[in-house]
Amino acid sequence: MRDSNSARNIDPRQARPRHATISGMELEECYRDGQAAGEVGEPGQYPFTRGVYPTMYRTKAWTMRQFAGFGSAADTNARFKYLLAAGGGGLSTAFDMPTLMGYDADHARAEGEVGREGVAVSTIADMQVLFDGIRLDEVTTSMTVNCSASILLAMYLVVAERQGCSWKKLGGTIQNDMFKEFIAQKEWICPPEPSLRIVTDMIEFCMNEVPRWHPVSISGYHIREAGSTAVQELAFTLADGIGYVQAAVDRGLDPDEFGPRLSFFFNVHNDFLEEIAKIRAARRLWAKIMRERFGAKTDRACLMRTHAQTSGVSLTAQQPLNNVVRVTIQALAATLAGVQSLHTNSLDETLALPSEEAVTVALRTQQILAEESGIVNTVDPFGGSFAIEALTDRMEREAADYIRRIDELGGIVRAIEIGYPQSEIADAAYAFQHATDDSEYVTVGVNGYVMDEGKALEILRIDRALEAGQREKVKAFKAARDAKKVAARIEEVRRAAVEDRNLMPHVVDAVRDGVTVGEISDVYRNVFGIYQDPATI
Amino acid sequence: MSEKVLRILVAKPGLDGHDRGAKIIARALRDAGFEVIYTGLHQTPEMIAETAVQEDVDCVGLSILSGAHMTLFPRILDLMKQKGVGDIPVFGGGIVPEEDIAELKTLGVKEIFTPGASTRDIVEWIRTNIDARA
Numbered sequence: 001m002r003d004s005n006s007a008r009n010i011d012p013r014q015a016r017p018r019h020a021t022i023s024g025m026e027l028e029e030c031y032r033d034g035q036a037a038g039e040v041g042e043p044g045q046y047p048f049t050r051g052v053y054p055t056m057y058r059t060k061a062w063t064m065r066q067f068a069g070f071g072s073a074a075d076t077n078a079r080f081k082y083l084l085a086a087g088g089g090g091l092s093t094a095f096d097m098p099t100l101m102g103y104d105a106d107h108a109r110a111e112g113e114v115g116r117e118g119v120a121v122s123t124i125a126d127m128q129v130l131f132d133g134i135r136l137d138e139v140t141t142s143m144t145v146n147c148s149a150s151i152l153l154a155m156y157l158v159v160a161e162r163q164g165c166s167w168k169k170l171g172g173t174i175q176n177d178m179f180k181e182f183i184a185q186k187e188w189i190c191p192p193e194p195s196l197r198i199v200t201d202m203i204e205f206c207m208n209e210v211p212r213w214h215p216v217s218i219s220g221y222h223i224r225e226a227g228s229t230a231v232q233e234l235a236f237t238l239a240d241g242i243g244y245v246q247a248a249v250d251r252g253l254d255p256d257e258f259g260p261r262l263s264f265f266f267n268v269h270n271d272f273l274e275e276i277a278k279i280r281a282a283r284r285l286w287a288k289i290m291r292e293r294f295g296a297k298t299d300r301a302c303l304m305r306t307h308a309q310t311s312g313v314s315l316t317a318q319q320p321l322n323n324v325v326r327v328t329i330q331a332l333a334a335t336l337a338g339v340q341s342l343h344t345n346s347l348d349e350t351l352a353l354p355s356e357e358a359v360t361v362a363l364r365t366q367q368i369l370a371e372e373s374g375i376v377n378t379v380d381p382f383g384g385s386f387a388i389e390a391l392t393d394r395m396e397r398e399a400a401d402y403i404r405r406i407d408e409l410g411g412i413v414r415a416i417e418i419g420y421p422q423s424e425i426a427d428a429a430y431a432f433q434h435a436t437d438d439s440e441y442v443t444v445g446v447n448g449y450v451m452d453e454g455k456a457l458e459i460l461r462i463d464r465a466l467e468a469g470q471r472e473k474v475k476a477f478k479a480a481r482d483a484k485k486v487a488a489r490i491e492e493v494r495r496a497a498v499e500d501r502n503l504m505p506h507v508v509d510a511v512r513d514g515v516t517v518g519e520i521s522d523v524y525r526n527v528f529g530i531y532q533d534p535a536t537i
Numbered sequence: 538m539s540e541k542v543l544r545i546l547v548a549k550p551g552l553d554g555h556d557r558g559a560k561i562i563a564r565a566l567r568d569a570g571f572e573v574i575y576t577g578l579h580q581t582p583e584m585i586a587e588t589a590v591q592e593d594v595d596c597v598g599l600s601i602l603s604g605a606h607m608t609l610f611p612r613i614l615d616l617m618k619q620k621g622v623g624d625i626p627v628f629g630g631g632i633v634p635e636e637d638i639a640e641l642k643t644l645g646v647k648e649i650f651t652p653g654a655s656t657r658d659i660v661e662w663i664r665t666n667i668d669a670r671a
Contacts, residue, residue, distance in 0.1 A: 430565075
C-alpha cells in the first residue's frame, strides 16, 4: 500500500503552523535566562540533574549493550560472541514470545512463535547453550523478560554455578517490570498483585544472594512505544518505581540498601531537546522521590542509573536507510543526557529482526559518538542551556502532576486495574496518528518526501523448521528427567507460592533439577490465576 | 452497496502484546462509521474464527507483529473455511516482509498493511473492497 502515499508531498520551505515537540509540547520562540528555576546542581550530586557520576564519560563511556536474540540458543550464542568481538560492552537478551509468556516450545500456544521475536528458552539446557563459552563473571548481562523473569534469573544463576562463577560476582539486570507490562507491553501470566509479590521476592532474594545484580529495570521504553507522550513515559515509569519501592518497604526492606540496585530504562525518540530534558528530569524527580517520599538517607539510593534504547516505532519501512540518521539523533540525545548504557536500533528493525550488517552499523553509530564526536570530553554539555533547563523543569512539573493523580486514585496497582495509564496512552497514540495522517507531523519518506523505492533490504529470516526442532528438543529433555524429583520440585514451588514464602530459592532448586519455564509458570497460573485485560478500544 | 453498516472484527492472534496498531485501527474504523468488534489480546485462531461466526461480521482484520503471521494467518483462514465462513474477507497489518505478503495473498488474505499505512488508507480500502454480506 506504499504507493497510496505518493500524492502527499510537502513543501519544506513552508512555515509550520505549530512549533510543538513530537509529544505535542509547544515550545517558545526563544528561551532566556530566568525561565528555569529547577535545581541544576553538580554532576554526581543530589538531585543528579547533570548526571549520576562526577566525571561521567570522561572516566568511562556508557555501556554499548545491543539487544540480541533470535532462533535457537545456539544462533543467539553466536550473535552474542559476534557482538562481543565487535566491541559491544555487555550482553542483552531478547526472548521469544512463548518464553516471555511462560509457555514451553512444545505448548500449543507456542505454535508459530518459537524463536521469532527472540531466542527460545524452555529448559536449563537451552540456557546453558545460550551462554556457552561466555564467562558470566566477566560480562554483564541484561535479560528482557518480565512475567517469567523469576525463572529465567534462576536459570542464569544455575548456569553461572555450573561454570564455577560465584553469584556474588554476577552483574546485570533482569527487566522484571510487571507494572509496565499491564500498562503497555501486555505480556503477563498473573494479575498485578501476585505479580508484584514475585518482583518483591526477587528484590529481596537478590539483595542477599546476588548483590551486584539489578533485580528490576523500571521501564518506560514500552510505555513510549505503545504511544505515550514523553511526559507520560516519564510519569508512569516513575509511578511504577514508586510501586516497587513501596512494596519493598512494606516488606521491611531498607530503601538505602535496595535503592542502589534499582535501575531504569527509557526510550529515546526523535525529538532531540524533549528527550534530553526528559532524562535529566527523570533523574531529578527520582532523587526527590527516594529522599522525600521514602526517606532514603544515602545519595547512592537516590541516583537513577538508566539504560536507554532508541525508538523502534520511529523507524520506517519506507526509505529504511534514513533510519540510520534517526538512530544517530536519538543516540546523541541519550548520551548528551548522560545515560549509563544504550542500545541503538538497527535500520531494518521495522521489517524484521536485525541482520548482522544492520546491527553492526547500529553498534558503530555508538562507537562513532564515543570515539569521534567529542561529546565524551565534558560532562552534561547542555547543562545551563536556557531551553534545556526550562524544558527539564517543565517535564518534571508535568510528570509530578500525573504522579499526584495516580496517588489520588490509590496508587499504581489501582490505577492499572481501572485502566488509567492504559487509556491515557491509547488517547495519546490515537491523537498522534491523527496528527500524522493530517501531516501535522512529517515523517520523512512516509507522509513527506515520498518516492518510488528500489529494491528491498536483505532481511534476517528465521527458518520455519526451527520450531519443530525446538519442540522435539524440549520433549526429549522432559522425557529424560527424573520424574519424581521434578514433581517434588514443582510441589515445593507451589507450596512456597501458597504459603507466601520467598519463591526464588525454590525456583532455583526446581530449574536445577530440570523443571521448565512452562511448568513453573503453570504453578503461577494455578495458584495466582490468569490476568485478563479488559478489551476496550 | 447495501445500506447496512459494515461489521468489522479487529483481532490480535497469538501471544504478541503489541496492541497499539490494532487499537488505533479499531478506533479509526469506528470513527469512520463502521461497527467494530475488538477481541482484545492473546486470541487463539479458534477463538477468532468462532467470533467471526458468532458476530456475523463482514470482514476480519488481523494484527500481528510477532513474526508468527505465516502460521497464524493460514490457520485462521482454514478454520474460517471449516466453519463455513470462508467467504468473509480477511485483511491484516503488522511487520510482514514483502515476500510473505505475496504468499499470504495467494493463500487468500485480501490485503496487508505495513507500518506507515495511514488510517485513511485502511478506511478507504474497506469502503472500496468490502461489501456487506447478505
